[in-house]
Amino acid sequence: MPYLGLFGVKDSLISLTQSHFPTPARAPSTDPSTRSPPTPTPTPTPMDASGAPPLILAAAAALLLAAALGWLLAARSSKRGSARLLPPGSTGLPLVGETLRLISAYKTPNPEPFIDDRVARHGSGVFTTHVFGERTVFSADPAFNRLLLAAEGRAVGCSYPSSIATLLGPHSLLLTRGPAHRRLHTLTLTRLGRPASPPLLAHIDRLVLATMRGWEPASTVRLLDEAKKITFNLTVKQLVSIDPGPWTESVRREYVKLIDGFFSIPFPFAHLLPFTTYGQALKARKKVAGALREVIRKRMDDKLENGCANGKEDDKIEKKDMVEELLEAEGGSFSEEEMVDFCLSLLVAGYETTSVLMTLAVKFLTETPTALAQLKEEHENIRDVKGKNQPLEWSDFKSMPFTQCVINETLRVANLISGVFRRANTDIHFKDYVIPKGCKIFASFRAVHLNTEHYENARTFDPWRWQSKNKLQSAVGASLFTPFGGGPRLCPGYELARVVVSVFLHRLVTRFSWEEAEEDRLVFFPTTRTLKGYPINLQRRPDSVF
Numbered sequence: 335m336p337y338l339g340l341f342g343v344k345d346s347l348i349s350l351t352q353s354h355f356p357t358p359a360r361a362p363s364t365d366p367s368t369r370s371p372p373t374p375t376p377t378p379t380p381m382d383a384s385g386a387p388p389l390i391l392a393a394a395a396a397l398l399l400a401a402a403l404g405w406l407l408a409a410r411s412s413k414r415g416s417a418r419l420l421p422p423g424s425t426g427l428p429l430v431g432e433t434l435r436l437i438s439a440y441k442t443p444n445p446e447p448f449i450d451d452r453v454a455r456h457g458s459g460v461f462t463t464h465v466f467g468e469r470t471v472f473s474a475d476p477a478f479n480r481l482l483l484a485a486e487g488r489a490v491g492c493s494y495p496s497s498i499a500t501l502l503g504p505h506s507l508l509l510t511r512g513p514a515h516r517r518l519h520t521l522t523l524t525r526l527g528r529p530a531s532p533p534l535l536a537h538i539d540r541l542v543l544a545t546m547r548g549w550e551p552a553s554t555v556r557l558l559d560e561a562k563k564i565t566f567n568l569t570v571k572q573l574v575s576i577d578p579g580p581w582t583e584s585v586r587r588e589y590v591k592l593i594d595g596f597f598s599i600p601f602p603f604a605h606l607l608p609f610t611t612y613g614q615a616l617k618a619r620k621k622v623a624g625a626l627r628e629v630i631r632k633r634m635d636d637k638l639e640n641g642c643a644n645g646k647e648d649d650k651i652e653k654k655d656m657v658e659e660l661l662e663a664e665g666g667s668f669s670e671e672e673m674v675d676f677c678l679s680l681l682v683a684g685y686e687t688t689s690v691l692m693t694l695a696v697k698f699l700t701e702t703p704t705a706l707a708q709l710k711e712e713h714e715n716i717r718d719v720k721g722k723n724q725p726l727e728w729s730d731f732k733s734m735p736f737t738q739c740v741i742n743e744t745l746r747v748a749n750l751i752s753g754v755f756r757r758a759n760t761d762i763h764f765k766d767y768v769i770p771k772g773c774k775i776f777a778s779f780r781a782v783h784l785n786t787e788h789y790e791n792a793r794t795f796d797p798w799r800w801q802s803k804n805k806l807q808s809a810v811g812a813s814l815f816t817p818f819g820g821g822p823r824l825c826p827g828y829e830l831a832r833v834v835v836s837v838f839l840h841r842l843v844t845r846f847s848w849e850e851a852e853e854d855r856l857v858f859f860p861t862t863r864t865l866k867g868y869p870i871n872l873q874r875r876p877d878s879v880f
């Protein structure tokens with residue numbers, strides 16, 4: 335799914351979250367202007383012809399024919415008439431367009447040239463290409479990106495392939511549109527946009543500490559795995575108020591298979607092919623949804639038994655979790671299935687992104703010792719004032735300005751979501767171009783974040799760049815910094831993700847020292863992460879108290 339970093343066309347998937355970035359310490363000293371594309375994943379793999387039923391073969395042939403026709407039309411239109419108004423570009427080879435070039439770029443440690451070269455060749459930050467069976471306009475232009483984000487739901491709409499939509503469920507926030515989307519988005523923001531609430535902050539702190547308590551005084555851990563545990567348990571708590579235990583563990587086992595499905599090839603009739611990753615993901619989805627349904631049903635029954643709590647007084651009482659928000663919202667009109675899909679999509683949405691953000695922040699800091707030293711000092715100062723054992727409070731979070739610079743810079747450099755896909759609902763006029771109704775558009779955040787015109791030494795991890803006053807506001811205002819998107823689909827978890835990572839860094843640097851257990855590197859296919867999950871050797875600090 336585009337948000338998760340997957341871009342699917344027909345039966346293919348391409349990761350959007352692709353973010354390539356050389357590790358800061360090894361970043362090239364030169365800083366070519368960088369523009370970034372989405373991340374490729376495997377192209378649609380045709381079903382094995384030998385064993386395929388005739389119906390499938392006929393469908394496959396029809397698809398191929400449609401793709402060929404699409405390509406021919408795109409190629410013709412780029413040469414004459416109205417298509418002269420399309421942003422410049424090339425449709426590449428018949429059928430595959432430029433898909434293979436895109437994929438191979440993202441399989442290297444430096445995928446930037448896919449966009450850079452085209453921007454340079456066409457002299458335009460907006461260009462046309464043809465990937466995954468579809469003509470697609472790429473934007474590396476912050477002004478156009480802003481327009482696209484703001485126009486969501488009107489001139490453009492987000493578009494997900496059916497394979498992703500099936501895993502998410504029809505009532506997922508990511509799939510709803512129009513007034514229903516606005517209502518659900520506001521509700522989500524109300525819940526997730528309040529990490530300042532004392533119970534939530536205390537809970538994040540407790541969860542992080544509980545995970546770290548599981549680490550031996552001297553041990554090797556794969557940081558990404560640990561970060562994922564924290565993120566999953568935290569989201570479950572936010573949704574249904576269940577603490578880590580056998581229930582969360584059994585749901586997590588299925589959930590991991592579901593997540594794998596987003597990055598797999600959705601073979602036709604996958605529900606009949608349980609040995610494929612996508613087939614297993616479909617099964618896992620049923621189990622995760624079933625577990626959530628059981629909890630939600632029980633809560634609905636409890637509510638019926640205890641009577642509705644819709645009075646004025648109750649509105650003022652902070653809801654204990656997302657299910658309670660849903661049960662109370664809109665006169666309690668959400669159906670069980672709507673609530674299940676909604677919770678499931680929240681569980682999916684922040685998992686990979688927040689965990690990789692935590693891991694990469696530690697990796698970049700490890701490779702930039704001066705930044706790590708400054709960060710440690712900031713957190714030790716907080717501890718000096720509070721004493722060793724006190725839980726973190728909101729005022730402590732507010733005393734972490736350098737930590738926020740580290741998080742901003744990790745987001746800028748890592749590009750966990752390298753951009754978002756939209757589809758034009760109408761002809762779109764931008765500069766001298768017209769992007770026709772129905773056309774797919776990719777707004778690349780990464781291309782902007784790594785562009786030397788906007789950021790000096792754009793490919794170097796430099797958290798100090800965010801220290802200057804108002805830098806963040808002006809970068810966000812000009813759409814030069816959009817790691818969480820913008821407009822009506824602005825990520826509702828943006829504040830929560832920051833708080834989780836801040837608390838995690840606080841507890842890590844004040845209780846442990848560490849070094850890389852083995853060399854690890856960033857990979858960008860099918861998503862941005864480190865190849866080995868960043869194994870580190872941890873040493874508990876002698877003065878740390880648990």
Ligand code: HEM
Nearest residue numbers: 337508683684687688691751754817818819823825827831
């Ligand atoms: C580093 C962490 C994160 C990053 C970089 C990130 C990034 C994004 C981006 C770029 C979008 C916009 C997608 C679009 O416009 O199509 C988005 C949407 C969304 N995010 Fe996040 N996100 C993060 C964490 C979270 C967390 C922790 C949650 C919730 C627990 C969350 C929930 C969502 C949801 C539900 C949407 C869809 C909103 C809608 O369609 O209205 N995200 N996120």
